[in-house]
Amino acid sequence: MKISFTLNDKTILIDTEPDRRVIDILREDLQLTGTKEGCGSGECGACTILVDGESRLSCLMLAAQLEEKHITTIEGLSVENNIHPIQDAFIQSGAVQCGFCTPGMVMSALNLLYRNKKPSREEIREGISGNLCRCTGYQKIVDAVENAAQKMKDDAFNKEKAGT
Amino acid sequence: MREVFLPLTLDDLWETVFEYPQAMLYAGGTDLLVRQKMHNYNCNLTQNHNAGSPGKISSDLCYNPLICLERIQELKEIYQQDGMIFIGSCVSHARLLESALIKRHFPVLIHALKVLGSPQVRNMGTIGGNICTASPAGDTLPPLYVLKAVLEIRSIDSKRFVPLKHFIKNPGETALQEYEILYGIWIKSNQDFNLHHYEKVGQRKALAIAIASLAAVLRLSDAGIIEDARFAWGSAGPKVVYSKKIDRALIGKPLTEESLKSVIPLIREAVSPIDDIRASAQYRRAVSGNLIFRLLQSGNNVKN
Numbered sequence: 001m002k003i004s005f006t007l008n009d010k011t012i013l014i015d016t017e018p019d020r021r022v023i024d025i026l027r028e029d030l031q032l033t034g035t036k037e038g039c040g041s042g043e044c045g046a047c048t049i050l051v052d053g054e055s056r057l058s059c060l061m062l063a064a065q066l067e068e069k070h071i072t073t074i075e076g077l078s079v080e081n082n083i084h085p086i087q088d089a090f091i092q093s094g095a096v097q098c099g100f101c102t103p104g105m106v107m108s109a110l111n112l113l114y115r116n117k118k119p120s121r122e123e124i125r126e127g128i129s130g131n132l133c134r135c136t137g138y139q140k141i142v143d144a145v146e147n148a149a150q151k152m153k154d155d156a157f158n159k160e161k162a163g164t
Numbered sequence: 165m166r167e168v169f170l171p172l173t174l175d176d177l178w179e180t181v182f183e184y185p186q187a188m189l190y191a192g193g194t195d196l197l198v199r200q201k202m203h204n205y206n207c208n209l210t211q212n213h214n215a216g217s218p219g220k221i222s223s224d225l226c227y228n229p230l231i232c233l234e235r236i237q238e239l240k241e242i243y244q245q246d247g248m249i250f251i252g253s254c255v256s257h258a259r260l261l262e263s264a265l266i267k268r269h270f271p272v273l274i275h276a277l278k279v280l281g282s283p284q285v286r287n288m289g290t291i292g293g294n295i296c297t298a299s300p301a302g303d304t305l306p307p308l309y310v311l312k313a314v315l316e317i318r319s320i321d322s323k324r325f326v327p328l329k330h331f332i333k334n335p336g337e338t339a340l341q342e343y344e345i346l347y348g349i350w351i352k353s354n355q356d357f358n359l360h361h362y363e364k365v366g367q368r369k370a371l372a373i374a375i376a377s378l379a380a381v382l383r384l385s386d387a388g389i390i391e392d393a394r395f396a397w398g399s400a401g402p403k404v405v406y407s408k409k410i411d412r413a414l415i416g417k418p419l420t421e422e423s424l425k426s427v428i429p430l431i432r433e434a435v436s437p438i439d440d441i442r443a444s445a446q447y448r449r450a451v452s453g454n455l456i457f458r459l460l461q462s463g464n465n466v467k468n
Contacts, residue, residue, distance in 0.1 A: 017165040018165075018166075018167060018168040019165060019166050019167075019168050019230065040201055041198045041201055041202070042194055042198055042281075042284070042285060043371055045282065045284060048284055054258070054287045055283055055284045055287055056284055056287055056288055057194075057284045057285075057288065060192075060193045060194055060197045060198065060288065061193065061288075062168050062193070062197070062230070062232070063168070064168035064169070064170050064232065065168075065170065065193075065232055065234070067170060108283060108284070111283060111287075112283070126283075126370075127283060129282050129283065129369065129370030129371070130281070130282025130283050130284045130285065130370060130371065131282075
């Protein structure tokens with residue numbers, strides 16, 4: 001089955017079986033191995049991607065459902081050589097230990113910050129509640145998302161100021 | 165390999181359904197695709213899995229074509245009409261949480277949606293899927309029971325309306341016949357309740373399958389007397405548990421610990437919970453009763 005969709009801002013056409021899982025297409029066919037598979041049943045959030053700007057689990061989504069969708073994976077966040085402010089904040093805040101949950105965490109943080117530019121710590125916890133981390137104890141991840149929100153707000157402010 | 169269809173309209177859907185009568189329907193995929201994975205792991209596990217699946221299980225789960233309903237716009241509408249609110253079966257939990265109509269009219273449903281799954285599951289899962297999965301632990305079910313939701317069921321050339329309480333027959337079993345779909349949910353707007361309450365007891369906050377849950381809507385007079393009340397419990401029996409006897413027992417009484425205590429024996433008699441991996445039947449019976457005391461903590465309630 002031929003499926004056309006937008007992946008990290010590029011339109012692509014793939015030819016695959018319609019019942020394959022999106023995570024397998026990303027990792028095995030397209031070599032985008034940033035997206036991880038943890039539980040494979042929707043409980044760990046490691047495979048989180050954005051579909052039309054909304055977080056979804058790529059282990060519970062089939063190839064046919066990609067048609068005409070805009071997909072963002074962790075690989076799509078950096079612009080040229082600059083990593084995304086959320087990624088930077090994860091590094092700066094020490095929010096990465098083994099790193100396996102990190103791509104999914106970052107995508108969930110992005111899903112949250114798209115909708116809530118200045119979340120409280122409680123709202124951040126809620127926003128990443130579908131992602132499991134077995135290393136950090138979450139505190140530093142919450143710190144990272146809080147710092148990223150501030151950084152993105154400052155960046156937007158500076159951009160606006162530069163434009164006027 | 166098997167086929168996966170993505171109809172864009174109801175006409176497309178009917179065409180596919182008649183061409184592939186053995187096809188299985190799904191919306192968000194957060195239940196069906198998980199069951200399929202479990203089946204792949206271990207066939208016996210799925211056959212003994214008493215959370216059930218709509219109709220057929222076992223090998224059908226892995227070989228029959230799939231029809232995904234998520235692109236059918238008609239099933240994704242929320243609107244008000246003739247004193248009723250319509251929710252299309254494929255409206256996601258996240259859309260419901262954002263809806264001004266739902267927030268205004270059905271706070272009890274909003275409370276339940278907030279603790280359903282996780283952000284990702286709420287973005288994918290739909291209210292129709294939660295109903296058709298017919299799990300005793302379905303988070304939207306107790307609120308929909310107390311709101312007296314009526315389901316619109318469509319086939320290619322007919323429609324019928326079935327109250328939710330008659331729709332769910334057993335765990336995983338609904339009144340849907342062959343070539344029928346759940347089209348949407350109708351709920352009377354402006355129901356005269358000024359206290360909406362929902363609480364789920366789970367092993368953790370997010371992604372928890374309910375050990376027990378309680379939805380309640382009450383109308384309190386200015387003096388705090390209960391004028392009307394409806395209660396429904398989740399995970400407390402094979403289906404949602406409700407009892408007119410309990411509802412009526414509280415009418416005319418003040419909302420106090422003493423009044424609530426008086427119905428505890430009725431609740432413990434009405435529920436018929438099971439032992440499972442999450443909790444014992446004994447614990448569920450105790451907690452189903454005790455949950456009612458939370459009505460006294462206004463922090464959990466929304467008063468209009």
